[in-house]
Amino acid sequence: MNEKITLVTGDITHIHADAIVNAANSSLLGGGGVDGAIHRAGGPAILEECKQIRNRQGGCHTGDAVITTGGNLPARYVIHTVGPVWNGGSQNEAQLLKRAYQSCFRLAQQHDVKSIAFPSISTGIYRFPKKKAAEIALEAIRDALADNPALQEVKIVCFDEETRAIYAGLLG
Numbered sequence: 001m002n003e004k005i006t007l008v009t010g011d012i013t014h015i016h017a018d019a020i021v022n023a024a025n026s027s028l029l030g031g032g033g034v035d036g037a038i039h040r041a042g043g044p045a046i047l048e049e050c051k052q053i054r055n056r057q058g059g060c061h062t063g064d065a066v067i068t069t070g071g072n073l074p075a076r077y078v079i080h081t082v083g084p085v086w087n088g089g090s091q092n093e094a095q096l097l098k099r100a101y102q103s104c105f106r107l108a109q110q111h112d113v114k115s116i117a118f119p120s121i122s123t124g125i126y127r128f129p130k131k132k133a134a135e136i137a138l139e140a141i142r143d144a145l146a147d148n149p150a151l152q153e154v155k156i157v158c159f160d161e162e163t164r165a166i167y168a169g170l171l172g
């Protein structure tokens with residue numbers, strides 16, 4: 001087990017880290033699941049910045065990420081990424097999910113983020129199989145930790161016991 005990877009159960013909006021990641025949708029205008037929770041807890045400043053980004057670049061493609069203030073959250077930044085919708089697995093879903101994690105780490109590095117927390121991207125409303133998603137997340141997390149020595153902590157925030165058990169099994 002990599003000592004920089006920690007498993008947490010609970011609500012990502014309570015996490016103290018330099019950045020938390022949002023599983024957003026390409027409109028960047030908010031939605032359900034973790035996205036709704038982050039906007040509710042973080043206040044209007046986050047949505048305001050999302051709207052400015054949307055006006056500038058027209059939202060966020062699947063696999064890409066954008067960064068905003070953390071608003072009223074304990075985290076300094078929210079990194080919003082758009083994971084793929086699961087459509088059976090033959091539509092590049094695995095590559096797109098990995099790219100979503102990589103896009104978050106790229107922005108994190110650019111903003112000198114030393115601790116970051118991720119929800120289980122795409123495994124809620126977007127229906128990505130949880131075990132496969134966790135394998136992909138861990139691959140991307142381990143690559144990022146190897147590439148960026150300044151990154152000190154990656155928290156994986158599990159919202160349910162099933163997700164936690166899957167990660168715990170993979171982390172050994």
Ligand code: ADP
Nearest residue numbers: 011012023033034037119122123124125126159
């Ligand atoms: P997606 O559309 O990418 O599937 P969801 O928000 O529907 O995004 O779900 C992604 C994951 O986030 C799921 O595992 C869901 O249980 C979890 N989740 C929902 N609310 C929270 C929260 N407040 N904190 C952490 N994880 C959450």
